[in-house]
Amino acid sequence: xxxxxxxxxxxxxxxxxxxxxxxxxxxxxxxxxxxxxxxxxxxxxxxxxxxxxxxxxxxxxxxxxxxxxxxxxxxxxxxxxxxxxxxxxxxxxxxxxxxxxxxxxxxxxxxxxxxxxxxxxxxxxxxxxxxxxxxxxxxxxxxxxxxxxxxxxxxxxxxxxxxxxxxxxxxxxxxxxxxxxxxxxxxxxxxxxxxxxxxxxxxxxxxxxxxxxxxxxxxxx
Numbered sequence: 198x199x200x201x202x203x204x205x206x207x208x209x210x211x212x213x214x215x216x217x218x219x220x221x222x223x224x225x226x227x228x229x230x231x232x233x234x235x236x237x238x239x240x241x242x243x244x245x246x247x248x249x250x251x252x253x254x255x256x257x258x259x260x261x262x263x264x265x266x267x268x269x270x271x272x273x274x275x276x277x278x279x280x281x282x283x284x285x286x287x288x289x290x291x292x293x294x295x296x297x298x299x300x301x302x303x304x305x306x307x308x309x310x311x312x313x314x315x316x317x318x319x320x321x322x323x324x325x326x327x328x329x330x331x332x333x334x335x336x337x338x339x340x341x342x343x344x345x346x347x348x349x350x351x352x353x354x355x356x357x358x359x360x361x362x363x364x365x366x367x368x369x370x371x372x373x374x375x376x377x378x379x380x381x382x383x384x385x386x387x388x389x390x391x392x393x394x395x396x397x398x399x400x401x402x403x404x405x406x407x408x409x410x411x412x413x414x415x416x417x418x
Contacts, residue, residue: 200373210337210338210340211337211340211341211344211370214333214334214336214337214340214370215337215370215373216330217331217333218333218337218370218372218373218374218377219335221326221329221330221333221377221381222326222330222376222377224322225322225323225326225327225377225380225384226380228319228322228323228325228384229323229380229381229384230311231319231345232318232319232384232388235269235403236316236388236391236392236395238268238269239271239316239395239412240394240395242245242267242268242269242271242272243271243395243398243399244398245266246263246266246267246271246272246273247398247402248264249262249263250262250263250272250276250402256276256279256280256283256413257280259276260273260274260276260277262274263313269315270312271315271316271395272397272402273310273414274308274312275305275308275309275312275399275402275403275406276406277308278304278305278307278308278363278405279301279304279305279308279407279410280410281304282297282300282301282303282304282305282410283297283301283378283380283410283413284404285354297410297411298407301407301410302407304396305403305406306405307399308403309399309400309403312399313396313399316392316396317392319388320385320388320389320392323381323384323385323388324381324385326378326381327376327378327379327382327385327409328378329378330374330375330377330378330381331371331375331378332374332376333374334370334371334372334374334375334377335347335348335371335374336370336372337370337373337374338368338369338371341367341370342364342367342368345364346364349360
């Protein structure tokens with residue numbers, strides 16, 4: 198009932214700030230839950246997919262094996278891009294006119310960027326919520342205290358009992374801002390470490406894959 202009373206006493210700015218914090222909290226928790234699941238599967242898939250690739254007798258067989266292991270499609274796009282470049286005719290466009298080494302580098306770079314963009318998805322939202330939520334809560338607190346003191350001054354009688362209640366209710370916004378920001382910051386840091394580890398594995402795999410394709414196609418450069 199205290200929160201309901203606080204909500205009814207607040208004006209449009211206070212209620213809008215509270216709704217903004219609620220939206221930020223819901224958005225960050227959706228990202229946290231989804232990304233925890235995504236990175237848990239992805240980190241396992243990358244290790245299993247790389248092992249399956251190097252154990253396969255051919256690149257075609259490796260692609261078929263990755264369809265079962267790479268559930269989040271983090272490794273398969275790199276293999277598909279390298280294999281597609283290896284099958285290109287020697288000429289036909291400016292892209293094909295480059296050496297096989299340059300074609301593989303370009304194809305793997307584009308595929309790697311697309312995969313890394315998926316790994317980084319949601320990080321900007323978590324960073325934004327973690328850095329701005331405390332200030333949004335502080336804005337609500339300052340605005341609430343201002344209106345509480347204005348109402349008390351208009352009543353003509355000021356005492357600690359009359360000030361403590363409204364000011365304490367206004368401070369709820371500061372606590373709400375911190376409650377929204379802290380999980381977002383912790384998740385951002387935790388996910389950043391996992392994403393960095395997966396990125397390093399994928400970059401190393403892309404380099405090894407490029408050398409393998411160059412050896413198989415006899416390309417140089």
